[in-house]
Each structure stands twice: as structure tokens, then as C-alpha cells.
Amino acid sequence: MQSMHRLKIVPFAAALLAACLACASRAAAPVGDSSTPSLAIAPPDLSDIWNDPSFVKGFLGGYGISPDVEPRISQDDMAIMELVRQLMPINVPATEALLRDSVRPESSAVLDLTLGGTLYQQGKAEEALAAYRSAVAKFPSFRRAYRSIGSICYSRNEYEDAIAAFNKMIELGSADADSYGRLGACHTARKDFQPAEAAFRNALLLQPEEVKWRLGLVYAVRAQGKFEDVISLVKGLLAKFPDNYAFWLLQASAYVELKQPVEASVSLEAVDAIGKSTPDSLYMLGDLYISQNLPAMALSAYMRAVEKDPAQPAARAIRASEMLAFRGGLPQSKDLLALVKKTWGDSLADADRRKLLKLQARVAMSGGSGNEETAAVLEEVIQIDPLDGEALMLLGQHYKTAAQPDKAILFYERAARLESFAANAKVKIAQVYVGQSRFDEALALLRDAQSIKPREDVARLIEQVERAAKGKR
Numbered sequence: 001m002q003s004m005h006r007l008k009i010v011p012f013a014a015a016l017l018a019a020c021l022a023c024a025s026r027a028a029a030p031v032g033d034s035s036t037p038s039l040a041i042a043p044p045d046l047s048d049i050w051n052d053p054s055f056v057k058g059f060l061g062g063y064g065i066s067p068d069v070e071p072r073i074s075q076d077d078m079a080i081m082e083l084v085r086q087l088m089p090i091n092v093p094a095t096e097a098l099l100r101d102s103v104r105p106e107s108s109a110v111l112d113l114t115l116g117g118t119l120y121q122q123g124k125a126e127e128a129l130a131a132y133r134s135a136v137a138k139f140p141s142f143r144r145a146y147r148s149i150g151s152i153c154y155s156r157n158e159y160e161d162a163i164a165a166f167n168k169m170i171e172l173g174s175a176d177a178d179s180y181g182r183l184g185a186c187h188t189a190r191k192d193f194q195p196a197e198a199a200f201r202n203a204l205l206l207q208p209e210e211v212k213w214r215l216g217l218v219y220a221v222r223a224q225g226k227f228e229d230v231i232s233l234v235k236g237l238l239a240k241f242p243d244n245y246a247f248w249l250l251q252a253s254a255y256v257e258l259k260q261p262v263e264a265s266v267s268l269e270a271v272d273a274i275g276k277s278t279p280d281s282l283y284m285l286g287d288l289y290i291s292q293n294l295p296a297m298a299l300s301a302y303m304r305a306v307e308k309d310p311a312q313p314a315a316r317a318i319r320a321s322e323m324l325a326f327r328g329g330l331p332q333s334k335d336l337l338a339l340v341k342k343t344w345g346d347s348l349a350d351a352d353r354r355k356l357l358k359l360q361a362r363v364a365m366s367g368g369s370g371n372e373e374t375a376a377v378l379e380e381v382i383q384i385d386p387l388d389g390e391a392l393m394l395l396g397q398h399y400k401t402a403a404q405p406d407k408a409i410l411f412y413e414r415a416a417r418l419e420s421f422a423a424n425a426k427v428k429i430a431q432v433y434v435g436q437s438r439f440d441e442a443l444a445l446l447r448d449a450q451s452i453k454p455r456e457d458v459a460r461l462i463e464q465v466e467r468a469a470k471g472k473r
Contacts, residue, residue: 071139073108084114092121103131109138113145125152143172150182159190177207184216196220211237218250230254245276252284261288272304279305279312286320295329302336306343314344314352318359325363333363350384354391357381361394365401374398389421396428405432423453430465439469 073081080102087095099115116131129152135145150165166183184199200217207213214233221229234251241247252267268285271277277285282305289298302320306312317340324333337360348356357377364374375398381391392415399408409429416425426449433442446462 070142070144071109073110077102077108077111080111081114088118092118096122103134109135109142109145112138113142113148116145116148120148120152125155128152141172143169143174146172147174147179150186154182154186154189157189159186162186163190175202177203177210177213180206181210181213181216184213184220188216188220191223193220193223197224209240211240222254225257227254227257231258243274245271245274248274249281252281256284256288261291264288265292277304277308279308279316282308283316283320287323290323290327290329293327295324295327295332298324298329299332299336303339306336306339310343314340314348314356317343318352318355321356321359321363325359325366330363330366333359337363354381354384354388358388358391358394361391361398365394365398387418389415389418389425392418393421393425393428396425400428400432405436408432423449423455426452427458427461430461434465434468437468439465443469 080098083098084095087098096115096118099111099118103111103115112131112135116128116135119125119128119131129149132145132148132152136142136149139145146165146168150162150169153159153162153165163183163186166179166186169179170183180199180203184196184203187193187196187199197217197220200213200220203213204210204217214237218230218233218237221233231251231254234247234254237244237247238251248267248270252264252271255261255264255267265285265288268277268281268288271281272285282301286298286301286305289295289301298320302317302324305320306317317336321333321336321340324330324336337356340356344352357380361374361377361381364377375395378391378395378398381388382395385391392411396408396410396412396415399405399411409432412425412429412432415421416429418425426445430442430445430449433439433445443462443465446458446465450458450462
């Protein structure tokens with residue numbers, strides 16, 4: 001059962017991550033945010049890295065001079081830059097024309113940089129990139145030009161060139177949080193998570209309160225399976241944003257991966273307390289309680305999952321009922337089945353209705369309350385699908401328990417005509433025959449079943465029946 005349950009949990013663990021990533025750009029959103037978590041896997045939203053006002057200003061040229069890291073500018077070029085400063089706010093195309101006329105091989109690289117900014121503002125990314133490359137060709141240590149090259153290359157999915165540009169920025173002394181963060185975003189886009197982690201750690205070291213760096217680092221370490229690091233980082237986010245459901249979901253997913261169901265359950269309950277739970281998160285919570293042998297708490301989570309969205313398909317709730325029954329939570333399984341019938345009623349698809357009815361019968365029989373009502377339920381399944389082997393086998397078991405061997409044999413024989421149930425059904429008929437001391441008939445069926453699907457327990461049963469047959473003679 002543990003392996004079966006693991007199969008249910010692991011895919012969800014990965015899926016939970018996306019809820020945090022989907023809202024990375026609104027990490028500090030107010031509690032009343034009406035968004036709901038998405039469960040589609042996606043990379044973190046790091047768009048605010050590129051939209052930061054200080055970055056945009058630098059990206060568009062800055063129109064100012066930093067003599068320690070930028071090329072010298074002549075008096076003539078300085079006069080042009082003063083005209084640009086006045087013209088830019090009122091007429092960008094005219095500014096572009098002025099700069100195109102002014103840029104010469106001997107002019108300052110600052111003019112090329114500024115031309116790139118005016119081009120990019122007008123959506124001319126290809127021409128802007130050429131202008132920025134011209135700027136670094138003239139002045140190879142031009143940090144601002146490398147920043148702009150990196151950003152345009154990133155937007156064009158040219159990550160290798162973007163990384164080279166941002167690395168050059170850092171090499172030239174722009175080792176600030178923004179530089180490292182943007183470098184981390186480029187490595188993340190390439191799914192190269194080790195250097196992404198290193199870059200985001202440097203960014204976070206320089207700006208420990210910056211949420212976007214922490215989120216980028218969370219994604220990078222999680223992609224490498226470093227779930228302890230994920231939890232440590234998310235705890236820092238939760239200390240600042242305790243009502244952000246996405247961070248609780250992310251923490252839950254990490255605890256699931258670390259096989260710590262108690263902590264994962266606490267995190268998912270926090271999501272529900274915030275009012276941001278979904279059927280998916282609540283079903284997951286129920287599965288976690290099942291893994292801890294807490295059927296009553298699992299039932300509570302499953303019921304909340306059903307009530308959260310009555311329009312959802314019924315299949316998952318029926319599966320949850322099966323899980324409860326399988327782990328010994330028969331009363332809880334019965335209660336959840338009742339809620340399923342109440343919620344979906346006649347709208348159940350035939351396949352789901354058959355599953356529900358068969359499970360209802362199994363729960364009743366397992367609880368020792370198999371009766372004519374149980375038989376009626378199974379008969380209804382047979383009416384929906386006369387070739388439902390599982391229902392035929394359950395009816396056979398019901399009538400055998402009810403000391404009605406002829407009816408039991410009748411349904412077992414019908415199941416025996418189905419290839420996938422033939423071997424087991426013949427064994428069941430043989431067991432009824434043994435109870436009637438019809439050993440020879442039982443032996444024939446057992447040997448036939450063994451030829452279809454050999455089993456050790458059937459082999460032992462054959463030996464026992466053979467001895468009983470000899471003793472009878």
C-alpha cells in the first residue's frame with residue numbers, strides 16, 4: 001500500500017510547486033487577493049526583474065555619464081547629448097534621427113548606447129541590439145551596453161549571448177544584486193540550475209529582503225531536489241508573508257518529497273485556513289492523512305474537497321472512498337460514498353456509477369452487513385453492464401456467504417466466461433464444490449484454473465482436495 005500511495009502523492013508534489021511560481025510576481029499581494037492556485041508546472045515569473053524602474057532607466061541608455069566605467073565624451077558629443085535630453089521626452093523618432101546623424105566611427109560609444117535606447121523604446125529590438133554591440137565594439141568595458149545586450153538577448157531566447165553579456169557586466173564590476181539576479185534568470189531559462197542557484201544566492205546575499213531573488217533561488221534548488229533548502233527559504237518567505245497560500249503550498253510539496261506527511265499536512269491545512277484550498281490540495285491532504293492512518297481526518301479533507309467544487313468529476317471522490325476502505329476506514333468510506341451519491345446523484349456517468357455501487361457493496365460486505373440490499377446494488381451494476389466481471393464475482397461471494405451455493409455458482413460461472421476473471425472464478429466454484437464434498441468436480445476446475453494462471457495457493461488446494469477425494473473413496 002505504501003508504494004501505491006507513493007504513486008498518488010509524488011506527481012502532486014511536483015504539481016504543488018507551480019502554485020507558488022504562478023504568483024511569484026505578486027508575492028506580497030494582500031490577503032484579499034482573489035486569485036486561486038494553478039497546478040500546472042511552470043517556471044517562476046521573474047518579469048519584474050526586467051521591469052524594475054532603475055533597470056529600465058539604465059537599459060534605455062541612462063542619458064547620463066559615469067566617467068569611471070564609461071567612455072570619454074567630447075564637447076561636441078556632449079552638446080548632442082544635451083539636445084537628446086531635451087528632445088527625448090517629447091519626440092522619440094526625432095531623437096532617433098538626431099542620433100543616427102550624429103553617430104560616427106569616431107564619436108563616443110555613449111551616442112551608440114543612447115541610439116540603442118531610442119530604438120528599443122520604439123520596438124526596434126534588432127536595430128537596438130546592433131547599436132549596443134557597436135557601443136561595446138568602440139568601448140569594450142561599457143557596462144551599461146552589456147546590460148542592454150543581455151536583456152535583448154534574453155527576450156529573444158538567446159540565452160548563451162545573454163549570459164555572456166551579464167557575465168561581462170559582473171566582470172567589469174557591476175557585481176550588484178540586479179546583475180546576479182538577471183544572470184540567475186538567464187540560467188533558469190536554460191534549465192541550468194546549478195549556476196542559476198549560485199547567481200541567485202549572490203543576489204540574495206546582497207539584497208536579503210528581496211522576494212524575487214528568494215523565489216528564483218527556491219525554484220533553482222527545488223529543480224535539483226534540494227528540498228531541505230526549499231523549506232528553509234520558504235520559511236523566510238512565510239515569516240514575511242504568512243497569509244500567502246502559494247508559499248504554504250510550496251512548503252507542503254517539499255515536505256511531501258521529504259516523506260514528512262505530518263508537516264505537509266500542517267502546511268495544507270494552513271492553505272485551507274487562509275481560504276485558498278482547492279479540490280486538488282484537499283484531496284492531497286486526505287491522502288496524507290491516509291498515509292498516517294488517520295481515516296477520520298482524511299474523511300474531513302475529502303469531504304471538503306467535494307464541497308469545494310460540486311461541479312468537479314466524481315471519479316476522484318470515489319477513488320478516495322476506495323482508499324479509505326482499503327486502509328480499514330470502512331465507516332468513513334461509507335460516509336464519503338453517501339456524500340458522493342448526494343452530490344452527484346443521477347448525473348453520475350455509467351462508469352462512475354458502477355464503481356460507486358461496487359464499492360458500496362464491498363464496504364457493506366467487508367463490514368459484515370452483506371444482505372439482500374447489497375445483492376440489489378450489485379444487480380444494478382449488472383444491469384448497467386452484464387459483463388462486469390468484478391460485480392459478478394462480488395455477487396458470487398455474496399451468495400456464497402449467504403449460504404446460497406446454487407446462486408453463487410451461477411454468478412461465478414458467468415464471470416468464468418470472461419477471460420480476465422476465468423481462473424479466479426473457477427477456483428471460487430471449486431471451493432463451493434468442496435464445501436459440498438464434490439471433490440472430483442472441484443479438482444477438474446482447479447486444474448483448469450491452474451492451467452490458465454498458475455498459483456501456489458491453488459497448487460496446495462489441489463493437493464488437499466486430492467487427499468480428500470481419496471479419503472472419500
